[in-house]
Amino acid sequence: MQIITIYDFILLPVYLGIFYYFVKKKAAFFTDFNMKKIFFIAFVLRMFGSVTYSLLVQYYYGYGDSFTYYKGSDFIHDQLVQNLGNIKYFFVSSAEFQQWYNTEVGDMNFSGYTGITSANAIMKISALLSFISFNKFMIISLFFGLFSFAGQWKLFQVFNDYNKGKNQTMLAYAVLYSPSIWFWGSGLMKDSVCLGAMGFIVHILYKNIIKKQISFREWLILPFLIYLVSIIKSYIIIILAVSIMVVVFVRYVLQLKNLLVRLIVILLFLIFSGFVIAFADFSTQINDLVEESYSQVKSNQQNYQNIQNEDETSKAGFELGNFDPSLSSMIIKSPGVILSCLFRPFLWESKKIIILFTALESTLLLLVTLYLLLKTRVVGFFRIIFSNQLILFCFIISILFALIIGFTTFNFGTMTRYKIILLPFYYFMLVAIFSKLMEKNRSE
Incomplete structure (x- = not known):
């Protein structure tokens, strides 16, 4: 499917120039040169x-979620040009x-995607x-x-403010x-919208409440x-x-x-939580959450499976088919999933060049985590x-996302994206932990 044309390349420097102009105007308000x-x-x-991901999808994969959304967007665009009343x-x-869509086009190979609410939302935004x-x-x-950049910048400002400008470059x-x-969160995808929106949401809450x-x-x-995030990936708002x-x-x-009194409050909270789990059938609600997130992750699974032909080199090792989405099963498997x-992926699991880059980043993340655990003797961490x-808040949100994503992805490529x-x-x-540790060392 040839989606990118010569006109994309002609318009690309024009729009990059326009974006740069507005970013430069925004940057003029910063008094801190480093910021x-x-x-x-x-x-x-x-x-x-954004550019490299677009090229990757077109010239390396030849398929992808982005093309699905663009095809739906293109349909809406054409219908609005023909009749503005279709805006309804x-x-x-x-x-x-x-x-x-079925009435106007009738392409049954694509029809299913138009019926998915989350995909539908991206198509409309794109249109x-x-x-x-x-x-x-x-x-x-x-x-x-x-x-995505704008939302992430807002999130960075929250983190930088809370950390009082310490280790700003780091x-x-x-x-x-x-x-x-910046690679997986910059294209015509759900992830870009959710990443940007989450940054704005956290910034608004931090600025107005904290x-x-x-x-x-x-x-x-x-x-x-x-609302935007909830219709695209509802579990993000729940988490x-x-x-x-x-x-x-x-x-x-x-x-x-x-x-x-503190111990009594904690004990009452634990007892209350136990009653909720035991009598409110909380496992069913967790099951619904996992099933819902899985259906969102799975929306394009058939495309990947057909083209990869069950490629074992890209499997992440966690598939819902081998997982009973109940409370007990989640508790037992959660440490490994997180x-x-x-x-x-670990370095030895990298059978593709793209997965290798991901593995290098994951390895660095693991080493930094282990370093801080050792320096703080675990308890201090x-x-x-x-x-x-x-x-x-960041710790809890990371663990909960890791649980949902770990339980609902089927290969390393999708796990990296999600x-x-x-x-x-x-x-x-x-x-932040590193900054606290350095501050403590300087004071001693």
């Missing part, structure tokens, strides 16, 4: 990632949208962008990359320059961002909400001065986590 430098490098990497289909259910990008695949991809390398994030810098405009934007609730509970408990998601609410949502949080956690 300005980080801002520009992050922007360049994100645009580079932006507000119908995915089932009605699929029926519309809107098509009218300011001459409906060219690479240019639409640039807009997705730009949104934080930039971890959160903004990490190859997995910093108490209330912005009415941001509170109006927040529900839209939450975000659970992480916030746990942090609030821990913060409340730590504020209790009386040790006995470690697998965070630190695999978790003491720092539980004594800082944002670090704790876990980029947790990487900025996990990377910040490591940088």
